[in-house]
Amino acid sequence: MTADRWWLARLLFTGRQQIILAGLAMLGRAGVLVLVPWPLKYVVNCVILGRHPPHWMVSLSPAIASERIALLNFLAVVMLALAAADAALDYCGNRLFLSAGQRTVYALRRQVFNHLLSLPIAYHRHRRGGELMSRLTEDAGQIQDVIVVAGTSLFPHVLTLAGIVGVMLLIDWRYACLVIAILPMLGFINYRWSHLLRAHLRRTRGREGELWGLAQEVLAALPLVQTSGREPHEQRRFALQGLSSLRAALAATRTQAQLRPLIDVLIATGTTAVIWYGAMRALSGSLTPGDLLLFLAYLRGLVTPVRQITKAAPQLGRCAVALERIREVFDERSPVCDPPHPVVPVRCLGRMEFRGVGFAYKPGVAALADVAFTLAPGRRVALVGPTGAGKTTIAMLAIRMADPGSGQVLLDGEDLRRLPLRYVRRHVALMLQDSPLLHGTVWENIAYGRPGARRADAIEAAIAAGVDDVIRALPDGYDTRVAERGGSLSGGQRQCIAIARVTLADARVVILDEPSSALDATTERRIAGALRRLGQDRALLVIAHRLATIRDADEIIVLAHGRIAQVGSHHALLRNGGIYGSLLRDHGVEALPQVAAE
Structure with a gap:
């Protein structure tokens, strides 16, 4: 799989400008998402409970900091600005990642098609055209999907996750450690189930390729099938092959369905522990209500990226399988190729x-x-x-x-x-x-x-x-x-x-x-x-x-x-x-x- 990653990285070079710009947009979005809960903290502490605003806020605007309604209005504007910035950066990142994905798939399909043309006739005679077409179309399309998923879901949420963890450690490292404790368990479950899912998806893609190969073979020989009266036979063959594909897909679906409930149970357990501990500290006075609300918002902010990463696991698994299948095509080499130093005659006599x-x-x-x-x-x-x-x-x-x-x-x-x-x-x-x-x-x-x-x-x-x-x-x-x-x-x-x-x-x-x-x-x-x-x-x-x-x-x-x-x-x-x-x-x-x- 390491070779596949390097190969995909070289392929992504074709859309590098869009990917770099999209990455910067998602980096900015991650910063915005880290800032989103902070206005709510000051609404609770400074506007509702009447606590003195922090020094930096007073230095920024004494008039606003000294008046609750003015401060509330200011914080409302900040929340709207953060929401607008999040939407704009999300739009730019999504559009750029979609563009990069389309360019990459275009380049990939060209490479696969050109390589298929270079392979000897003997290679094509031993492989069904439908199976090769599934690699050229569906498997290549998976690469675009994973670029979009990785760029619009994984990348910004991983950055957000890192930002939230860093901020929580600065605010209260003990409380932050309790929150962070569930992350290794979530990572292990996600890693384990992703490997199981990838094995099922690999089997599913193989069965689907065989199914489309059979369909193309029979349709290409339709005159023979009809004149021989073999329609029932071919219908049974297609049904049996389709059933094999269905069983593989159901096994993958079952594994995929098991992952989310496990993640949900673990998240619920961690959330309950965090809320209980935070409430106890707020009651003892060692944690302000605004800080508790901030931590709970960040806890929710942690859960969202984890859920997104979990949802992306099947897509990443399909991409990994697609990469393996496409690499199998590129691993084939024609025994006939141009010599390193060819002789180019001026004219051909024809002997x-x-x-x-x-x-x-x-x-x-x-x-x-x-x-x-x-x-x-x-x-x-x-x-x-x-x-x-x-x-x-x-x-x-x-x-x-x-x-x-x-x-x-x-x-x-x-x-x-x-x-x-x-x-x-x-x-x-x-x-x-x-x-x-x-x-x-x-x-x-x-x-x-x-x-x-x-x-x-x-x-x-x-x-x-x-x-x-x-x-x-x-x-x-x-x-x-x-x-x-x-x-x-x-x-x-x-x-x-x-x-x-x-x-x-x-x-x-x-x-x-x-x-x-x-x-x-x-x-x-x-x-x-x-x-x-x-x-x-x-x-x-x-x-x-x-x-x-x-x-x-x-x-x-x-x-x-x-x-x-x-x-x-x-x-x-x-x-x-x-x-x-x-x-x-x-x-x-x-x-x-x-x-x-x-």
């Missing part, structure tokens, strides 16, 4: 070489072993093989989503690990089999492939890719709004947009994960021609699942169990038989028809 590459997702289980081949501009290489052979792994290594465990992946003779990540991602483009689309227009999704691209650039790229008429056939053409994840478009339409986006990116090495898997025959022929044009001066690596799409490749690499089993042209591999022939027979293909370009 990529895999040299003895090996890779394993788990220790001792090789996904790739001794893979070696070359991609050159103007050449089209196809990668085929059964599921799990390592085709997608090669694509991830080429785009540097991961680094090889052994061997090298070279771009124009330089190891990718020596190049800046932005340079690699700029010159090596990857189009996934199910390319995602973002909320916006069609042309904006195409323009996403190149920073700063305009609508005209997106249209030009679609024309070059041979999908212009497909896009113009949409309801609003290039201005058609795309729903989340492209749900308003067919699979073929989504893939046409993705191919236009890759074309606009103008990378020197293009990796296509089955670019025609969701297209009809007419659109497939159009894209085949676009790919030929695209590959005239670029290196193309086509990961093929439908073997009918790779007949025209300059070279076909057949993978099996993470190794290269065969290399050659389509006709050469047919003559040699082996794994390639088996794959064709498994797909029910004996003679692959030529795919004509438009």
